Amino acid sequence: MPDAAQVSTELRYVIDESKALRRHPYELVVSERRWRTFGVTVKADGSVVVRVPVLEREDYPQVVGWLVKQAPRIAGLVAQQRATAPAHPVKRLIPGEAFDLLGASYRLRPVTGYEPVIEVDYTGSGNKFLMADRATLARRGARLLVDWYVEQGQIYAEWELDHWVRRMGLAGRVPDLRVRGRDMGRTKWGRYLGREHRIELNWQLFQLDKRFVQYVIVHELAHATRPAERWHHGPLWEGEMDRVLPHWRVVREAMTEPGRHVWQGDVRAGGES
Numbered sequence: 001m002p003d004a005a006q007v008s009t010e011l012r013y014v015i016d017e018s019k020a021l022r023r024h025p026y027e028l029v030v031s032e033r034r035w036r037t038f039g040v041t042v043k044a045d046g047s048v049v050v051r052v053p054v055l056e057r058e059d060y061p062q063v064v065g066w067l068v069k070q071a072p073r074i075a076g077l078v079a080q081q082r083a084t085a086p087a088h089p090v091k092r093l094i095p096g097e098a099f100d101l102l103g104a105s106y107r108l109r110p111v112t113g114y115e116p117v118i119e120v121d122y123t124g125s126g127n128k129f130l131m132a133d134r135a136t137l138a139r140r141g142a143r144l145l146v147d148w149y150v151e152q153g154q155i156y157a158e159w160e161l162d163h164w165v166r167r168m169g170l171a172g173r174v175p176d177l178r179v180r181g182r183d184m185g186r187t188k189w190g191r192y193l194g195r196e197h198r199i200e201l202n203w204q205l206f207q208l209d210k211r212f213v214q215y216v217i218v219h220e221l222a223h224a225t226r227p228a229e230r231w232h233h234g235p236l237w238e239g240e241m242d243r244v245l246p247h248w249r250v251v252r253e254a255m256t257e258p259g260r261h262v263w264q265g266d267v268r269a270g271g272e273s
């Protein structure tokens with residue numbers, strides 16, 4: 001019986017020669033386990049993983065034939081992953097860089113000695129600027145903007161919350177609400193903490209249109225009305241969503257694309273000198 005490392009080297013050569021996967025970067029995993037089936041999966045970054053058991057040399061063409069047959073399916077999965085993969089921008093803290101807040105776009109304008117450090121300038125006619133004190137921006141960098149999102153998000157979310165708690169019959173036990181200035185991590189836009197009766201929203205959310213913020217708040221409030229439900233997004237939760245926000249599935253779907261492009265606080269050098 002050949003060993004996995006040997007099969008891996010030889011089979012990779014055979015696959016490359018055959019061009020069965022020519023358009024895709026791939027990883028070949030040769031498993032010592034005894035199953036006889038081949039498997040192919042596509043990772044979030046669009047790369048392909050091929051899994052095979054330890055094989056005899058005469059079985060290599062069988063793998064290649066199978067990969068050729070799988071090619072349309074693999075191409076479909078790769079295209080799907082690429083279309084939905086995160087594509088978060090890296091920004092520069094220079095004049096004119098755009099920052100979105102609740103569906104509106106503002107151009108950064110560093111000003112020397114600006115008070116109160118950072119705010120949207122609503123005084124201009126039609127021009128939307130995010131004014132920022134130059135020295136503070138240089139010192140604090142992206143953190144200044146993240147804190148601004150947290151602050152603006154908190155004000156807006158509390159206003160929305162007030163409306164929805166009454167509609168959803170939660171007026172007697174309004175959940176605590178906190179906007180967090182951290183990485184989204186796995187929790188994505190927000191979460192409801194049952195024990196604390198608290199909704200936490202991530203600052204990135206407030207770059208999106210108001211209807212998406214609204215959806216996330218209602219989503220979390222629906223958890224808050226059904227704390228005893230066994231499934232996180234079970235029938236009781238869905239029933240509450242259908243009742244309060246009948247088009248919530250459409251909104252959730254529409255959120256995927258802008259959600260891929262929110263700024264996560266990454267900046268590149270090249271600021272003002």
Ligand SMILES: [Zn+2]
Nearest residue numbers: 219223232233
């Ligand atoms: Zn949820």
